Amino acid sequence: xxxxxxxxxxxxxxxxxxxxxxxxxxxxxxxxxxxxxxxxxxxxxxxxxxxxxxxxxxxxxxxxxxxxxxxxxxxxxxxxxxxxxxxxxxxxxxxxxxxxxxxx
Amino acid sequence: xxxxxxxxxxxxxxxxxxxxxxxxxxxxxxxxxxxxxxxxxxxxxxxxxxxxxxxxxxxxxxxxxxxxxxxxxxxxxxxxxxxxxxxxxxxxxxxxxxxxxxxxxxxxxxxxxxxxxxxxxxxxxxxxxxxxxxxxxxxxxxxxxxxxxxxxxxxxxxxxxxxxxxxxxxxxxxxxxxxxxxxxxxxxxxxxxxxxxxxxxxxxxxxxxxxxxxxxxxxxxxxxxxxxxxxxxxxxxxxxxxxxxxxxxxxxxxxxxxxxxxxxxxxxxxxxxxxxxxxxxxxxxxxxxxxxxxxxxxxxxxxxxxxxxxxxxxxxxxxxxxxxxxxxxxxxxxxxxxxxxxxxxxxxxxxxxxxxxxxxxxxxxxxxxxxxxxxxxxxxxxxxxxxxxxxxxxxxxxxxxxxxxxxxxxxxxxxxxxxxxxxxxxxxxxxxxxxxxxxxxxxxxxxxxxxxxxxxxxxxxxxxxxxxxxxxxxxxxxxxxxxx
Numbered sequence: 001x002x003x004x005x006x007x008x009x010x011x012x013x014x015x016x017x018x019x020x021x022x023x024x025x026x027x028x029x030x031x032x033x034x035x036x037x038x039x040x041x042x043x044x045x046x047x048x049x050x051x052x053x054x055x056x057x058x059x060x061x062x063x064x065x066x067x068x069x070x071x072x073x074x075x076x077x078x079x080x081x082x083x084x085x086x087x088x089x090x091x092x093x094x095x096x097x098x099x100x101x102x103x104x
Numbered sequence: 105x106x107x108x109x110x111x112x113x114x115x116x117x118x119x120x121x122x123x124x125x126x127x128x129x130x131x132x133x134x135x136x137x138x139x140x141x142x143x144x145x146x147x148x149x150x151x152x153x154x155x156x157x158x159x160x161x162x163x164x165x166x167x168x169x170x171x172x173x174x175x176x177x178x179x180x181x182x183x184x185x186x187x188x189x190x191x192x193x194x195x196x197x198x199x200x201x202x203x204x205x206x207x208x209x210x211x212x213x214x215x216x217x218x219x220x221x222x223x224x225x226x227x228x229x230x231x232x233x234x235x236x237x238x239x240x241x242x243x244x245x246x247x248x249x250x251x252x253x254x255x256x257x258x259x260x261x262x263x264x265x266x267x268x269x270x271x272x273x274x275x276x277x278x279x280x281x282x283x284x285x286x287x288x289x290x291x292x293x294x295x296x297x298x299x300x301x302x303x304x305x306x307x308x309x310x311x312x313x314x315x316x317x318x319x320x321x322x323x324x325x326x327x328x329x330x331x332x333x334x335x336x337x338x339x340x341x342x343x344x345x346x347x348x349x350x351x352x353x354x355x356x357x358x359x360x361x362x363x364x365x366x367x368x369x370x371x372x373x374x375x376x377x378x379x380x381x382x383x384x385x386x387x388x389x390x391x392x393x394x395x396x397x398x399x400x401x402x403x404x405x406x407x408x409x410x411x412x413x414x415x416x417x418x419x420x421x422x423x424x425x426x427x428x429x430x431x432x433x434x435x436x437x438x439x440x441x442x443x444x445x446x447x448x449x450x451x452x453x454x455x456x457x458x459x460x461x462x463x464x465x466x467x468x469x470x471x472x473x474x475x476x477x478x479x480x481x482x483x484x485x486x487x488x489x490x491x492x493x494x495x496x497x498x499x500x501x502x503x504x505x506x507x508x509x510x511x512x513x514x515x516x517x518x519x520x521x522x523x524x525x526x527x528x529x530x531x532x533x534x535x536x537x538x539x540x541x542x543x544x545x546x547x548x549x550x551x552x553x554x555x556x557x558x559x560x561x562x563x564x565x566x567x568x569x570x571x572x573x574x575x576x577x578x579x580x581x582x583x584x585x586x587x588x
Binding site for chain 1: 237241248252255259261265267268271272275276280282290294295
């Protein structure tokens with residue numbers, strides 16, 4: 001029977017991270033980009049929890065770290081959505097290609 | 105859970121956090137005052153923040169020489185951290201004093217000042233961070249406060265657009281940085297920087313560690329806007345309200361350098377030969393691209409943005425050797441960079457209040473309209489270019505002298521590009537001094553702004569003419585860096 005080892009978690013997290021990074025770089029919708037950033041942060045969380053379980057099982061460093069990451073990510077999304085609403089009122093669009101007041 | 109686990113915890117000494125608690129208290133006080141006081145009196149909030157910062161700075165000076173570790177090295181209080189904290193607070197004080205009228209025109213003073221103070225708090229936490237959690241929290245407190253500040257004029261499309269760009273790119277870079285940090289945690293089983301330093305020195309180099317270091321360099325390179333991670337900064341600098349740009353250019357950059365030094369010099373010295381060359385190349389590319397792209401800029405904020413990218417390149421030079429001399433160079437340069445940049449941006453802010461324009465051509469004849477503004481701008485720009493006897497020269501001298509032995513080519517890159525930078529800095533001077541103004545009415549400079557500008561200029565001159573005293577202070581601070 002296949003047992004789940006640390007490698008599986010690390011590979012999963014690497015995949016999620018790559019998917020998130022790819023999304024951030026290719027998606028043109030601001031909300032989608034925000035979601036992709038969340039995917040990257042969740043990859044980080046999987047890493048942290050897996051390392052915490054397999055490498056430092058006695059102290060909970062990684063798990064505590066991941067709680068902080070989750071909290072900060074929530075704050076970030078809160079601010080992100082607020083800005084997206086503000087920009088939608090200005091431009092009636094959430095497409096990053098329309099944000100061309102400034103040269104990228 | 106065994107009961108003696110709690111007995112094992114070290115005694116927690118909250119007095120090591122005095123500065124941070126005071127700063128958090130001040131920020132919340134300003135926010136609450138903003139609700140209580142009537143609209144007409146909110147102008148005073150700037151003075152409350154300013155006096156508060158000066159008071160906390162006095163406390164910081166009185167703590168000089170303390171050396172404490174909190175929670176097994178999670179939080180470090182030493183001269184190194186204190187020096188950075190004083191640097192951040194100097195920058196915050198200058199930006200608040202210099203840009204009060206701009207903020208009054210913008211409205212919502214309470215939120216503005218309290219966010220500025222929270223950003224400062226984030227930087228102070230970063231300077232003291234001894235492990236990844238503290239570091240990440242400080243970084244995000246600073247970044248998120250800055251995101252809100254960048255899009256503070258929420259009806260101005262440019263400002264909001266700069267805000268969303270900054271948020272998305274900062275979020276991405278934080279995620280990349282964090283992923284690198286988790287890999288380091290996985291490889292060493294620790295998140296305390298000093299302990300990681302000890303463990304990595306004993307381990308053979310693994311490919312995973314290389315990947316982790318690359319990710320960390322990419323994430324932090326974004327924060328200091330090193331090329332090729334600089335794409336956000338000209339846009340954000342141009343779109344953000346000018347006082348925010350000033351503080352972003354100085355504070356966020358200096359705080360990132362504080363943590364980069366801590367992370368690389370005390371966390372990763374075991375693999376120094378592997379990242380030194382990367383840093384050297386990053387510094388060289390940043391210096392070259394920053395200076396060359398600054399030449400064709402027509403907007404003064406955009407030009408200053410590219411010039412600040414180039415400055416980040418110069419500062420990176422001090423990191424290459426990971427020696428005490430290099431650390432000293434970084435700290436010295438960041439400190440004087442505060443004065444030059446603040447002076448330049450306060451002039452830009454003040455002139456924007458008068459003319460409503462940030463375009464370089466509208467600076468024509470500034471010397472006739474207001475000799476003070478033009479002179480301060482000139483001194484600030486020449487200091488950034490590194491012309492003796494101004495402070496920038498002494499700073500560049502310390503930075504480059506730390507690498508003369510091993511990286512002579514980098515010294516040449518720096519010197520040549522410094523000469524190139526004189527061209528675009530002097531172009532501003534030419535517009536200000538040679539051209540005739542379209543509208544020749546003299547500009548009267550209000551006294552807080554005049555005080556800020558004169559203070560920054562005098563500091564630039566004094567540090568440049570006799571760098572000795574500051575240099576000794578910085579030496580002492582850089583020395584404590586290695587004592588943990």
